[in-house]
Amino acid sequence: MKGNVIVGQSGGPTSAINSSLAGVYRTAIDRGAKKVYGMRHGIQGLLEEKYIDLSEHIRNELDEELLKRTPAAYLGSCRYKLPEIHENPEIFEKIFGILDKLEIECFIYIGGNDSMDTIKKLSDYAIVKGYTTKFIGVPKTIDNDLALTDHTPGYGSAAKYIGTSTKEIIRDSNALEYGKGLVTVIEIMGRNAGWLTGAAALSKGEDCEGPDLIYLPELAFDVEKFVEKVRGLLEKKQSVVVAVSEGIRLADGRYVCELTDGVDYVDAFGHKQLSGTANYLACRIANELGCKARGIELSTLQRAASHLVSRIDIIEAYQVGGAAVKAADEGDTGEMVILERISDDPYQCTTSLRNVHKVSNVEKVVPRKWINEDGDYVTEEFLNYVKPLIQGDVPPIMVDGIPRHLYHNDKW
Structure with missing residues (x-):
């Protein structure tokens, strides 16, 4: 040179x-x-x-x-x-x-x-x-x-952080007694691709059942069906943990976060800044099911966790x-x-x-075959893909x- x-x-x-x-x-x-x-x-x-x-x-x-x-x-x-x-x-x-x-x-x-x-x-x-x-x-x-x-x-480091944080959130949710139940919605980065949100499933293992539901932006999101699924889960367990991509959209193409005016900035490449999906869904759950609910945005933590x-x-x-x-x-x-x-x-x-x-x-998105039939979780193929990337x-x-x-x- x-x-x-x-x-x-x-x-x-x-x-x-x-x-x-x-x-x-x-x-x-x-x-x-x-x-x-x-x-x-x-x-x-x-x-x-x-x-x-x-x-x-x-x-x-x-x-x-x-x-x-x-x-x-x-x-x-x-x-x-x-x-x-x-x-x-x-x-x-x-x-x-x-x-x-x-x-x-x-x-x-x-x-x-x-x-x-x-x-x-x-x-x-x-x-x-x-x-x-x-x-x-x-x-x-x-x-x-x-x-x-x-x-x-x-990606590997962010996935490692997401899997770890999801596991800690699940542990925290299971430890608390809220009487009427607790629903936690974790909002994870991902505008059009659900690679990061799918990594929440890494928390599942012998010592942790993992999140109950995972929603990626590759498939249309139905708010009413989501509420009913959570209702059914709360009939069986005290706490429910859900992972959602910030970019999940309704069938008509609107981002879920737009239901609360959560999109107010567009960058030089025309990308909308997304925020508020978890809080919207948590409020919707609390209002319709009468339980305690909270939204957690991992936000920049998932890309800055060098530790x-x-x-x-x-x-x-x-x-x-x-x-x-x-x-x-x-x-x-x-x-x-x-x-x-x-x-x-x-x-x-x-x-x-x-x-x-x-x-x-x-853009490379998560293959449909790596998302389960109901569209609310990832498959073993997805986990087999990501697990080698988080090692060490x-x-x-x-x-x-x-x-x-x-x-x-x-x-x-």
Whole structure:
């Protein structure tokens, strides 16, 4: 590698995204990159020429290990949609002017569907205009909805946290005596894909019966049928625990959270911010069944729980970061690194590349056959898919009883 590398992070953070950043940095240095720059707040920050020399912040092996264990996006993230090339070529000219000035040989972007759209547009522009800079995408999303890859870094750790938290909520619910019964509705991230919500079933085992119902956004949700199912469960048991995706919709396409005006923000990519599904359903249950009910939103906790990450997830996140640099150094561009599962038992996975045009703006949802016939739980096939991804632990580096993170000055 003769030139410099620049790397950015985009979209919703995860507890493993910084392990990919560490993989990019270490592999680039080992392959001879003169400098490894980090974009501050992704492509949006780069347009404002906000970037840093990562070697000034990752100074030793301890810093690298801390970075792997630090949640959220160390470089800062963004949700910035590049226009189509013909709509605003000036933006692309500005970006490539900055890349030329920094002598960038390799541009790495860590993110999900929208981030792969950025890689697609930049690599296309480079090819059309004759630029030699290589553009490679690194998969990242707790939603696990990127096409063509078996799974995405970040998902395994989020699934581990969801399974653990669901188990703790069930234990808490069973311990309390409320007289008329208690219904707990857990709201889990997932706009169109139920990979995260399905992970609530991981709580089921010899010492825990798991949630009573699980609803994914892949199937239409019927509020009346839901209430009646809960009514029937309360006739048999003291407490009921339900896991729902934030994005469950009615047959007419409306989000359940819209029944309480829970959608009031739309981002640059046209995605509605969803919130309030659990509280709406809990209130509906309380009013119609006369029992106590509560809604719990796991919210950002499910993507920031670095104290409970999966070792498999952290290792694979690091590997895909390194694989991206290797691919660019060997001449590939317009590609996304993917994970290919070789076997479940023993679990084995390797990296490969796929054309980013086949990945960007395509969502992978939970197969219908992995949801039970009634549409209120996941199957054993789903659990067999996810269980290998949550194995192992990466203990935090503790200081004064609290995990230490790699810190930076926000005035960068």
